[in-house]
Amino acid sequence: MKKIYYKKVAFIGMLLIILFAFQNYTYKDKENFSDVKFIYNSSVSIHLAEFDPNDLNETQWQNLGFTEKQISTILNYKKVVGGKFISKEQFRKCFAVSADKFDELGSYILLPETNKEAKTDGFKSFEKKSITIPGRFNPDQFSANDWIKMGFSERQAEAILKYKNYLGGSFVSKEKFKECFIINEENYKKLAPYLVLPEKTPNNYRSFAKNFNTEKTKIQYHSFDPNMLDFDGWKALGFSDKQAQTIINYRDRNLNGNFKSLEDIQKCFVISTEKFEELKPYIKFNSFAIARDNEVSKAEIKQEKTDFSKTDLNAITYKQLLEFGLDEKSAGMIIGFRKKLGGFVNKEQILTTYNIDKELVQKLLSIALLNSSNVQKYSLVDAPEEWLKNHPYFKYSADKIIFYRLSEKDEKKIWKLLKVKPEYEARMKFYLK
Numbered sequence: 001m002k003k004i005y006y007k008k009v010a011f012i013g014m015l016l017i018i019l020f021a022f023q024n025y026t027y028k029d030k031e032n033f034s035d036v037k038f039i040y041n042s043s044v045s046i047h048l049a050e051f052d053p054n055d056l057n058e059t060q061w062q063n064l065g066f067t068e069k070q071i072s073t074i075l076n077y078k079k080v081v082g083g084k085f086i087s088k089e090q091f092r093k094c095f096a097v098s099a100d101k102f103d104e105l106g107s108y109i110l111l112p113e114t115n116k117e118a119k120t121d122g123f124k125s126f127e128k129k130s131i132t133i134p135g136r137f138n139p140d141q142f143s144a145n146d147w148i149k150m151g152f153s154e155r156q157a158e159a160i161l162k163y164k165n166y167l168g169g170s171f172v173s174k175e176k177f178k179e180c181f182i183i184n185e186e187n188y189k190k191l192a193p194y195l196v197l198p199e200k201t202p203n204n205y206r207s208f209a210k211n212f213n214t215e216k217t218k219i220q221y222h223s224f225d226p227n228m229l230d231f232d233g234w235k236a237l238g239f240s241d242k243q244a245q246t247i248i249n250y251r252d253r254n255l256n257g258n259f260k261s262l263e264d265i266q267k268c269f270v271i272s273t274e275k276f277e278e279l280k281p282y283i284k285f286n287s288f289a290i291a292r293d294n295e296v297s298k299a300e301i302k303q304e305k306t307d308f309s310k311t312d313l314n315a316i317t318y319k320q321l322l323e324f325g326l327d328e329k330s331a332g333m334i335i336g337f338r339k340k341l342g343g344f345v346n347k348e349q350i351l352t353t354y355n356i357d358k359e360l361v362q363k364l365l366s367i368a369l370l371n372s373s374n375v376q377k378y379s380l381v382d383a384p385e386e387w388l389k390n391h392p393y394f395k396y397s398a399d400k401i402i403f404y405r406l407s408e409k410d411e412k413k414i415w416k417l418l419k420v421k422p423e424y425e426a427r428m429k430f431y432l433k
Contacts, residue, residue: 049159050184052110053085054078060184064105070096089114092399099396108155131187138196139177140170156182167236173201189299221282226259227251228286237279243270254328259285311372314343324364330356340392343375345430380411393428 053074056064061071073096078085085091088111092102131151139160147157163180164171170175174197178188219238229237234244250268251259259265262283266276306320321331330353337353338344348367351358378387380401388398397418404417415425 049156050108050110050153051182053091057185065101066096085111087112087114087248089225100400101375107202131190133190136194136196140164153181168307171197173198175199175201221278223282223284223285225284226265227257237272238275246270261285284388308364309369310366313365313368314338314345314372321364325360326357326364334361337392340390341392342431343372344370345372345375346370349427349430375431377431379407379433380414381409382430391431393424393431397424397428 051060058068058071058075061074062068066074074094077094077096081090088106088109091097091109091111092106097105133150142160144154144157144161147160148154152160159182160180167176171180174192174195177183177195177197178192183191219236221237224233224237231244231248234247235241238249247268247270251257255264261282265283266273266277267272269277306323308320308324311320318331318335321334322328326334333353333355334350337350341349344350347370350361350365353361376387378384383394383401383404385398388394388401391398394401397420400418401414404414408414408417418425420428
């Protein structure tokens with residue numbers, strides 16, 4: 001009995017020794033992760049301009065906000081489709097380009113919209129223009145028209161000027177000029193020998209830029225009536241072409257052709273607070289003309305009284321909304337949202353419009369009619385691709401719908417595949433047969 005007992009004890013002891021030995025053999029010290037660094041994406045402001053995705057290198061794709069992995073996928077996808085993107089439609093199908101990213105970049109891509117257009121026009125309308133260099137020049141002194149004459153598009157010219165302003169009003173050096181996103185490597189090599197700029201960026205280039213800004217020519221102000229100024233008059237006050245046209249449009253369209261007070265001028269978003277303070281002492285209104293116009297506008301309002309109980313919300317005009325008491329912003333938002341939808345189907349939709357006076361709109365909804373009989377409706381199977389991609393309720397699911405209906409004609413099955421939230425599905429069905 002004792003022998004058997006000792007044998008068992010010995011066996012258990014040997015087993016424990018083997019287990020401890022195995023544990024020591026396979027055990028690893030905890031790894032030290034003190035040197036590991038986590039990389040976070042920093043929000044870099046992207047300066048967009050027209051571009052051909054076939055010409056971009058990896059650095060330029062990064063400047064557009066893509067990660068290394070996404071860039072690799074895009075370049076591989078380009079090889080799969082024949083080494084060259086032939087349309088926006090084809091570029092959009094690359095799964096590394098999200099719907100939101102394509103919406104951001106789409107209008108800047110120098111490609112036809114569809115593959116059919118690419119085949120018929122042979123890219124003629126999207127060919128890059130060769131740049132023409134007149135001789136040595138200082139890019140700091142170039143206007144948008146100068147860049148356009150050189151061969152850049154209007155958008156590219158605007159982007160170059162925005163980049164210059166971002167640097168403080170001067171390109172400072174060839175090094176900084178080269179960093180401008182839309183100046184590709186090929187164009188930079190052509191331009192570099194003619195640039196009247198230092199090769200390297202000075203260490204104090206920020207202070208250099210500030211000094212550059214202080215050297216702007218001073219504007220000679222004089223008394224003026226803002227209701228009498230034309231395009232050239234506003235430009236003479238120091239506004240750009242675009243700003244001058246915006247001020248005129250704001251006066252003529254939003255204010256019926258006349259600024260009534262200093263506050264009206266101050267509200268124009270292209271006139272900064274500093275600029276307004278500079279102009280203020282020189283603004284002189286023709287009080288007789290304002291009084292006359294006020295009388296005319298009052299007479300028009302009396303004459304145009306609307307019976308809102310008989311007014312269709314799908315036909316109500318911008319002026320009628322103003323007449324009801326809505327401000328310009330609310331009226332514009334409602335008209336714009338209605339246009340994107342193709343018409344309202346439900347009064348509750350109007351309340352979902354951004355930046356509106358909901359209490360006043362609710363009052364309007366309780367009075368006015370809504371006739372949705374003329375609103376265009378489709379099925380998921382026959383809805384045009386362009387309609388799906390532009391409609392506010394469908395655009396985020398448009399690509400999936402277009403893909404699934406290639407092989408599936410049963411709408412119930414397409415809905416299951418889409419997996420959209422019930423509230424989104426409900427509003428999408430407003431516009432389906």
